[in-house]
Amino acid sequence: MDKCTIKITILGAGISGLATAFWLNKDGFDLTVLESKNEPGGSMITRYEDGFLIDYGPNSGLETTPLIGQIVEEIGLKDEMIYAAEKANKRYILKNDQLHALPTSPGAFLKTKLFSTKAKLRLLAEPFVVKSKEGYYQSISEFVKRRLGKEFLDYAINPFVAGVFAGDPDRLSVKSAFPKLYRLEELYGGLFKGLVLGAKERKTRAEQSKQSARMFSFETGMQSFPRSIAAKLGDKIKYNCHVEKVVKSENNFKVLYNHNSKSEEIISDVVLSTVPAYQAASIFDDKENPLFDHLNKIYYPPVKVLYLGFRKASVGRPLDGFGFLIPEKENKAFLGAIWSSTIFPFRARDDLAAFTLFIGGARSPELLDNENEKLVHNVIEEFKKIMNINSDPIFIKKMLWPKAIPQYSIGYIEHEKYFQMFEMSNPGIFLSGNYRGGISVGDCIKNSELTYKKICKHIT
Numbered sequence: 432m433d434k435c436t437i438k439i440t441i442l443g444a445g446i447s448g449l450a451t452a453f454w455l456n457k458d459g460f461d462l463t464v465l466e467s468k469n470e471p472g473g474s475m476i477t478r479y480e481d482g483f484l485i486d487y488g489p490n491s492g493l494e495t496t497p498l499i500g501q502i503v504e505e506i507g508l509k510d511e512m513i514y515a516a517e518k519a520n521k522r523y524i525l526k527n528d529q530l531h532a533l534p535t536s537p538g539a540f541l542k543t544k545l546f547s548t549k550a551k552l553r554l555l556a557e558p559f560v561v562k563s564k565e566g567y568y569q570s571i572s573e574f575v576k577r578r579l580g581k582e583f584l585d586y587a588i589n590p591f592v593a594g595v596f597a598g599d600p601d602r603l604s605v606k607s608a609f610p611k612l613y614r615l616e617e618l619y620g621g622l623f624k625g626l627v628l629g630a631k632e633r634k635t636r637a638e639q640s641k642q643s644a645r646m647f648s649f650e651t652g653m654q655s656f657p658r659s660i661a662a663k664l665g666d667k668i669k670y671n672c673h674v675e676k677v678v679k680s681e682n683n684f685k686v687l688y689n690h691n692s693k694s695e696e697i698i699s700d701v702v703l704s705t706v707p708a709y710q711a712a713s714i715f716d717d718k719e720n721p722l723f724d725h726l727n728k729i730y731y732p733p734v735k736v737l738y739l740g741f742r743k744a745s746v747g748r749p750l751d752g753f754g755f756l757i758p759e760k761e762n763k764a765f766l767g768a769i770w771s772s773t774i775f776p777f778r779a780r781d782d783l784a785a786f787t788l789f790i791g792g793a794r795s796p797e798l799l800d801n802e803n804e805k806l807v808h809n810v811i812e813e814f815k816k817i818m819n820i821n822s823d824p825i826f827i828k829k830m831l832w833p834k835a836i837p838q839y840s841i842g843y844i845e846h847e848k849y850f851q852m853f854e855m856s857n858p859g860i861f862l863s864g865n866y867r868g869g870i871s872v873g874d875c876i877k878n879s880e881l882t883y884k885k886i887c888k889h890i891t
């Protein structure tokens with residue numbers, strides 16, 4: 432089959448769309464990527480202002496798959512790739528207004544004041560805890576409370592879920608949000624047993640666990656990644672093209688989009704959607720199938736990113752880690768902070784320190800309803816107190832993500848099953864993006880290769 436005669440249209444030039452386009456382009460397919468904004472990257476937005484390099488979306492990625500290195504190498508970005516400073520391995524959790532390092536060794540675990548002796552002893556029971564009958568419909572909270580105890584949920588998992596999903600562990604499905612954790616119980620009967628035995632399996636797949644994978648970014652920020660893939664694709668990407676509808680005809684699809692206020696269309700053999708679920712809902716809106724409902728039910732809470740620059744001399748505590756996360760029980764107005772210029776120096780001048788704070792999420796979306804300057808003021812004051820900072824920030828930037836990250840809520844399995852079924856009964860349409868198969872940059876890259884293979888299988 433002559434691949435260059437197969438027309439493929441990809442909706443969305445975030446990392447999911449671009450990485451899939453990258454694989455398809457190498458094969459010589461006739462490709463068009465339609466993107467509604469005037470730049471590539473989607474959630475990956477980097478800006479450079481007053482000497483500060485600001486990532487408003489992902490600050491880094493984890494190199495959980497060799498596919499990341501492969502793409503980076505082939506788009507000529509290898510020399511720009513940077514890894515997190517060694518000290519960023521240390522992560523803090525706030526408890527009683529104090530920052531406690533998350534223990535990374537058995538000795539540190541025994542000594543930490545983050546967990547009580549009772550909670551530490553409770554962990555010893557984990558290998559003997561039996562599987563739950565709830566199966567797919569368990570929340571992360573239920574799973575963790577049962578296996579590891581309530582204190583571990585409150586002071587390790589609750590803040591962790593806020594850090595990854597801006598999510599609420601009571602509402603997220605353990606099976607869909609943390610499938611690997613869920614699998615450890617399913618396959619090996621427990622987390623500790625699974626961590627030891629599962630290591631062999633990962634080695635065979637050449638994958639890195641999220642705990643051991645290296646954290647990467649680029650000298651000029653995360654958006655360099657999608658920008659460089661986009662440069663490789665050249666004029667196959669069309670910007671300012673807002674896709675409105677995909678209409679099925681007998682042998683192909685009509686993709687209708689708005690380009691600079693003009694209606695245009697592309698006839699395509701294959702359509703891959705990588706736009707967020709709520710956008711895909713209106714594009715594929717068809718009253719005869721329940722796709723609209725499945726896509727539209729996926730909850731995306733708002734998140735406000737607050738980027739702060741301070742004089743280093745005014746920061747009264749050592750900057751010796753990745754940052755800190757705040758358990759819900761601590762009752763603060765924000766979710767946590769990344770010490771951006773500690774993880775990747777050159778994010779700010781040597782005498783300055785840059786931090787990225789996160790507000791809202793599924794834990795407290797109401798904070799961002801009709802919010803005013805008071806919220807930001809309160810967050811800055813809380814942050815200064817925790818960090819022992821004795822002056823005001825010299826640089827403040829904010830960005831609101833009204834619909835930030837898809838929440839893999841309890842019952843998500845129903846959406847997952849439906850999306851699979853929909854693709855089978857609508858050959859030629861593929862649904863991808865961070866609402867399927869994981870929200871991290873690494874997961875989006877892994878999924879891009881799977882999607883590419885699915886498309887190739889369909890075509891041949």
Ligand SMILES: Cc1cc2nc3c(=O)[nH]c(=O)nc-3n(C[C@H](O)[C@H](O)[C@H](O)COP(=O)(O)OP(=O)(O)OC[C@H]3O[C@@H](n4cnc5c(N)ncnc54)[C@H](O)[C@@H]3O)c2cc1C
Pocket residue numbers: 442443444445446447448465466467468471472473474475487488489490491492493672673674675705706707710734736832835836863864865866870871872873875
């Ligand atoms: C604030 C924040 C912080 C994060 N931090 C991290 C982190 O540190 N590490 C990590 O691994 N992950 C992080 N993530 C998650 C990760 O960045 C995203 O899950 C991932 O980038 C999503 O990529 P995507 O291509 O699937 O979707 P998107 O990036 O959302 O891309 C979708 C694209 O589709 C376009 N589009 C939408 N509608 C239309 C339409 N109708 N027509 C045409 N185009 C359309 C959009 O403009 C966009 O460019 C973070 C996310 C956010 C929001």
